[in-house]
Amino acid sequence: xxxxxxxxxxxxxxxxxxxxxxxxxxxxxxxxxxxxxxxxxxxxxxxxxxxxxxxxxxxxxxxxxxxxxxxxxxxxxxxxxxxxxxxxxxxxxxxxxxxxxxxxxxxxxxxxxxxxxxxxxxxxxxxxxxxxxxxxxxxxxxxxxxxxxxxxxxxxxxxxxxxxxxxxxxxxxxxxxxxxxxxxxxxxxxxxxxxxxxxxxxxxxxxxxxxxxxxxxxxxxxxxxxxxxxxxxxxxxxxxxxxxxxxxxxxxxxxxxxxxxxxxxxxxx
Numbered sequence: 395x396x397x398x399x400x401x402x403x404x405x406x407x408x409x410x411x412x413x414x415x416x417x418x419x420x421x422x423x424x425x426x427x428x429x430x431x432x433x434x435x436x437x438x439x440x441x442x443x444x445x446x447x448x449x450x451x452x453x454x455x456x457x458x459x460x461x462x463x464x465x466x467x468x469x470x471x472x473x474x475x476x477x478x479x480x481x482x483x484x485x486x487x488x489x490x491x492x493x494x495x496x497x498x499x500x501x502x503x504x505x506x507x508x509x510x511x512x513x514x515x516x517x518x519x520x521x522x523x524x525x526x527x528x529x530x531x532x533x534x535x536x537x538x539x540x541x542x543x544x545x546x547x548x549x550x551x552x553x554x555x556x557x558x559x560x561x562x563x564x565x566x567x568x569x570x571x572x573x574x575x576x577x578x579x580x581x582x583x584x585x586x587x588x589x590x591x592x593x594x595x596x597x598x599x600x601x602x603x604x605x606x607x608x609x610x611x612x613x614x615x616x617x618x619x620x621x622x623x624x625x626x627x628x629x630x631x632x633x634x635x636x637x638x639x640x641x642x643x644x645x646x647x648x649x650x651x652x653x654x655x656x657x658x659x660x661x662x663x
Contacts, residue, residue: 427649
């Protein structure tokens with residue numbers, strides 16, 4: 395009789411030196427990521443990400459003329475949907491029936507309210523709002539104040555202020571702060587994390603958001619030494635997931651959430 399022994403060599407999760415004592419908040423980029431079969435910023439992309447075990451999602455947020463927060467990335471609706479013009483030029487009732495161009499029918503534009511109301515146990519999840527500013531705003535002070543209040547109101551409705559991060563440029567975040575925003579804010583650094591870290595420390599921000607490709611382990615440590623949390627984005631392969639984690643981030647936005655969850659043995663099949 396021949397006996398065969400199968401040994402499964404399970405790798406230990408990576409050790410991460412960050413401000414969360416080694417824990418990493420894993421966010422799906424717009425849901426399941428840019429490479430997923432359905433458009434990002436939709437229920438059809440976000441719900442599956444939550445189901446497989448991510449801590450939450452990064453989403454792009456715009457505001458309608460009547461102050462409804464809508465998930466959408468591009469400037470013009472016609473770029474990805476069967477509607478036209480911009481989010482800000484419409485009331486929500488005018489665009490709530492917009493559908494995405496997709497291989498699957500009836501993928502609708504959704505509001506933050508719609509998303510939060512449909513997610514089970516939403517209070518246990520994290521979301522990072524990447525705020526998109528409308529073109530042609532005639533009174534920025536009023537616009538920023540209204541936008542800030544819209545975020546405050548939706549977070550208060552679902553008790554999500556501590557769970558919702560807000561990303562943006564320094565001028566926007568300052569305006570939001572002046573309008574009373576209490577969420578944790580992240581200055582989006584683009585490619586220069588040093589300058590953004592200086593700005594973030596000066597204004598008492600919670601952290602900086604940066605491309606994983608344009609930051610080093612030493613950059614992250616310098617930000618941590620200032621008490622700033624580092625949120626990374628731009629990981630579209632498993633190799634890029636691993637490279638990002640090796641730099642000790644606190645939060646990641648990944649286009650490969652399954653692989654990232656498997657790395658930490660947190661994937662729910």
